[in-house]
Amino acid sequence: MTAGTLAAEGFRPARIALVGPPNSGKTTLFNTLTGGRQKTANYPGVTVERKSGLLKTPGGHPVEVLDLPGSYSLRARSPDEAITRDVVLGRQARETLPDALVCVTDATNLGQHLRLLLELRQLGRPLILVLNMMDIAQKRGCQISTEALSRQLGIPVVTTVAMRKHGVRDLLGQIDALLNQAPAGDGVTAISDWVEPSPDAIRAHHREVERLLQEAVVREGAPEHLTRQLDRVLLHPVAGPLILLALLFLMFQAVFSWAEAPMDWIDGGMAGLQQWLSAHMEESLLKSLLVDGIVAGVGGVVIFLPQILILFLFILLLEDSGYMTRAAFLMDRLMSAVGLNGRAFIPLLSSFACAIPGIMAARTIAHPLDRLVTILIAPLMTCSARLPVYVLLIAAFVPATTVWGGIGLQGLVMFGLYATGIVGALAVAGVLRLTLLRGDRQPLLMELPSYKWPNPANVLLGLWERAKIFMRRIGTIILSVLVILWFLSTFPAAPEGATEPAIYYSFAGLIGRTLEPLLAPIGFNWQIAIALVPGLAAREVAVAALGTVYALSGDEGAVTEALTTTLAQSWTLATALSLLAWYVFAPQCLATLAAVRRETNSWRWAAFMFVYLMTLAYLAAFVTYRVALALGGG
Amino acid sequence: MDGHGGRERQLFELGRLVKAGLTQPLGLMRPGGVGRILAVRSGEGDVERGLLEMGFVEGACVEVLHHGFLGRDPLAVRINQAMTVALRRGEANAVLVGPLLNRATDVEPTTDQESRPS
Ligand SMILES: Nc1nc2c(ncn2[C@@H]2O[C@H](COP(=O)(O)OP(=O)(O)OP(=O)(O)O)[C@@H](O)[C@H]2O)c(=O)[nH]1
Ligand SMILES: [Mg+2]
Numbered sequence: 001m002t003a004g005t006l007a008a009e010g011f012r013p014a015r016i017a018l019v020g021p022p023n024s025g026k027t028t029l030f031n032t033l034t035g036g037r038q039k040t041a042n043y044p045g046v047t048v049e050r051k052s053g054l055l056k057t058p059g060g061h062p063v064e065v066l067d068l069p070g071s072y073s074l075r076a077r078s079p080d081e082a083i084t085r086d087v088v089l090g091r092q093a094r095e096t097l098p099d100a101l102v103c104v105t106d107a108t109n110l111g112q113h114l115r116l117l118l119e120l121r122q123l124g125r126p127l128i129l130v131l132n133m134m135d136i137a138q139k140r141g142c143q144i145s146t147e148a149l150s151r152q153l154g155i156p157v158v159t160t161v162a163m164r165k166h167g168v169r170d171l172l173g174q175i176d177a178l179l180n181q182a183p184a185g186d187g188v189t190a191i192s193d194w195v196e197p198s199p200d201a202i203r204a205h206h207r208e209v210e211r212l213l214q215e216a217v218v219r220e221g222a223p224e225h226l227t228r229q230l231d232r233v234l235l236h237p238v239a240g241p242l243i244l245l246a247l248l249f250l251m252f253q254a255v256f257s258w259a260e261a262p263m264d265w266i267d268g269g270m271a272g273l274q275q276w277l278s279a280h281m282e283e284s285l286l287k288s289l290l291v292d293g294i295v296a297g298v299g300g301v302v303i304f305l306p307q308i309l310i311l312f313l314f315i316l317l318l319e320d321s322g323y324m325t326r327a328a329f330l331m332d333r334l335m336s337a338v339g340l341n342g343r344a345f346i347p348l349l350s351s352f353a354c355a356i357p358g359i360m361a362a363r364t365i366a367h368p369l370d371r372l373v374t375i376l377i378a379p380l381m382t383c384s385a386r387l388p389v390y391v392l393l394i395a396a397f398v399p400a401t402t403v404w405g406g407i408g409l410q411g412l413v414m415f416g417l418y419a420t421g422i423v424g425a426l427a428v429a430g431v432l433r434l435t436l437l438r439g440d441r442q443p444l445l446m447e448l449p450s451y452k453w454p455n456p457a458n459v460l461l462g463l464w465e466r467a468k469i470f471m472r473r474i475g476t477i478i479l480s481v482l483v484i485l486w487f488l489s490t491f492p493a494a495p496e497g498a499t500e501p502a503i504y505y506s507f508a509g510l511i512g513r514t515l516e517p518l519l520a521p522i523g524f525n526w527q528i529a530i531a532l533v534p535g536l537a538a539r540e541v542a543v544a545a546l547g548t549v550y551a552l553s554g555d556e557g558a559v560t561e562a563l564t565t566t567l568a569q570s571w572t573l574a575t576a577l578s579l580l581a582w583y584v585f586a587p588q589c590l591a592t593l594a595a596v597r598r599e600t601n602s603w604r605w606a607a608f609m610f611v612y613l614m615t616l617a618y619l620a621a622f623v624t625y626r627v628a629l630a631l632g633g634g
Numbered sequence: 635m636d637g638h639g640g641r642e643r644q645l646f647e648l649g650r651l652v653k654a655g656l657t658q659p660l661g662l663m664r665p666g667g668v669g670r671i672l673a674v675r676s677g678e679g680d681v682e683r684g685l686l687e688m689g690f691v692e693g694a695c696v697e698v699l700h701h702g703f704l705g706r707d708p709l710a711v712r713i714n715q716a717m718t719v720a721l722r723r724g725e726a727n728a729v730l731v732g733p734l735l736n737r738a739t740d741v742e743p744t745t746d747q748e749s750r751p752s
């Protein structure tokens with residue numbers, strides 16, 4: 001049932017907002033309550049948008065639950081916190097004030113988290129306090145009297161373990177009780193008399209919290225030890241950065257070495273399919289479309305699924321364990337050298353998966369200029385869509401040997417490409433901060449949450465979602481671009497007595513040859529030029545397009561030959577390196593540009609990003625090509 | 635709670651601690667250092683509120699756990715044995731810390747505006 005059908009039946013579901021400090025488990029609770037699949041992870045600032053879901057309470061009330069970004073205070077400091085404030089105060093356009101607030105707090109850190117509750121209580125709205133993470137609190141021997149707390153505060157208090165049903169049933173019971181008292185829509189539409197708390201009001205709240213805890217805490221839990229021990233190593237001034245580097249390095253080695261077997265299976269499957277189609281179909285245009293256009297192209301991309309999943313596995317583990325904020329801590333000084341905040345490292349690290357969530361995550365950065373710079377450099381972090389291009393070229397041109405006692409050379413080159421992206425990003429940030437976007441150094445205030453064992457179900461779900469997104473991309477955008485490309489590459493047919501392969505005379509060939517003079521200085525041939533154009537829609541398409549282009553330009557035997565072999569035979573090393581350099585920088589993703597325009601509210605910055613990245617890409621490719629040629633890579 | 639001497643007593647204590655060299659800004663503390671917050675004061679607009687919202691409030695215990703590898707910046711500080719916060723030295727210097735065991739300078743449970751030393 002959707003909100004629409006409910007409204008059509010003549011009643012509006014009650015709206016209940018989940019509010020709380022960052023990382024207290026709001027989204028986990030939201031997922032349990034509504035069966036949703038929103039992203040959760042162990043660092044502050046995971047949720048940056050308002051999400052809603054529906055449920056029916058045991059008492060039969062339809063309820064719309066809102067999951068909101070975490071915030072330490074209603075005094076919003078960053079755009080994500082502003083969303084929370086606006087929803088809670090009923091300032092959001094086209095939205096009514098929530099009928100009740102559920103304040104989700106971390107029971108192991110009530111000393112800090114109850115302060116927000118006091119702020120919320122002053123609004124005078126129906127309110128329920130949730131003490132979440134009770135499992136951890138109990139394990140540490142902490143005992144809290146919910147009765148005393150409830151009596152002192154005058155509101156219902158429930159304890160939960162957000163992933164499990166148990167406490168959630170109590171919470172639903174309390175929501176029912178609240179809705180029975182005051183049915184949805186009590187006439188209040190907005191809270192207009194709210195003012196930002198002054199420093200002294202915050203101090204007063206702190207004292208009130210101390211008093212409350214003296215009443216309600218029966219036994220204090222033992223302080224966390226594991227986190228301290230781990231941090232002693234992971235945040236060590238010398239060992240810490242080395243471990244961070246080693247982790248990233250391991251990630252890229254794993255992407256190469258662990259993925260080999262599953263890639264071989266997919267490769268075998270695709271080759272089998274191609275052979276079967278070749279053998280069982282009449283020679284026709286349809287056969288060409290299927291074999292050369294779709295199977296060669298799609299197969300060329302599907303094969304990268306294992307590598308993308310391995311990369312995501314690493315990122316998910318880093319996010320769910322609590323290491324992300326440690327990485328940000330270690331990077332802060334380096335980032336501040338280029339005028340950024342360590343916090344920005346979290347969106348940037350997420351951009352390894354995909355720049356778009358990274359750009360959205362920049363909402364957690366308080367200062368507008370910091371945030372803008374972070375958005376502008378996010379596409380320089382190597383996203384997973386670049387992985388296929390890198391892997392293809394590395395596999396074709398870098399020998400699979402080991403150097404320095406067992407380090408895979410291919411993984412090393414890959415690491416180098418990622419590192420180039422990072423260094424490039426920092427350099428661009430530095431330049432922007434010195435020129436266009438000058439401003440003060442901004443404060444860093446970031447909670448370092450306790451480490452947790454990554455939740456296996458959570459990680460598997462994350463991987464599954466990723467696999468689905470990847471396959472959907474292949475099924476939609478990549479497939480349709482490939483079909484168009486096949487048409488453009490097949491018609492018009494070659495003239496009588498043609499000396500070049502047929503594709504050379506087609507529309508695509510025409511496009512490729514037109515662009516060739518522009519791209520010749522950086523070593524690209526017309527085949528690459530053809531692949532780059534559809535590659536603007538999505539990066540992986542370039543790999544698929546190369547598959548199609550070379551399948552169509554080759555003779556019968558070459559079709560079943562692996563693309564890597566074909567490339568290794570027809571390109572020089574200098575061309576391959578130049579294309580890699582191009583891909584480190586080139587802004588080949590329309591969705592990213594759209595996201596930048598959405599988040600900055602202006603086409604100007606999106607256009608700026610496109611132009612500066614294109615320029616960088618061309619320059620980098622040019623320099624790489626010339627240097628490689630000079631060193632004998634021709 | 636002990637130390638019910640009112641505001642004058644607090645200010646006197648604070649003055650005594652400062653003179654005795656027993657106070658220091660949080661930003662100067664080394665890893666392993668512990669203490670109790672005596673004052674949170676920042677000339678810059680929202681830094682003070684930001685610190686207060688993250689739990690840096692008069693009377694809270696702090697322990698400096700780690701610092702970064704370049705320029706010993708930023709710091710990781712544990713507050714009241716419960717929450718760890720990373721912050722830069724610049725902001726940390728807005729927090730004045732005194733000895734741990736002296737509760738006489740704890741902020742009294744009053745809403746008195748002037749209860750902060752100046
Ligand atoms: N042990 C335990 N872990 C929990 C519980 N609730 C949430 N978590 C974990 O705590 C972390 C944070 O959970 P989220 O649901 O992402 O927190 P959030 O409040 O939505 O965080 P933001 O979106 O950043 O504000 C995740 O790693 C969860 O798996 C709980 O009751 N017990
Ligand atoms: Mg969340």
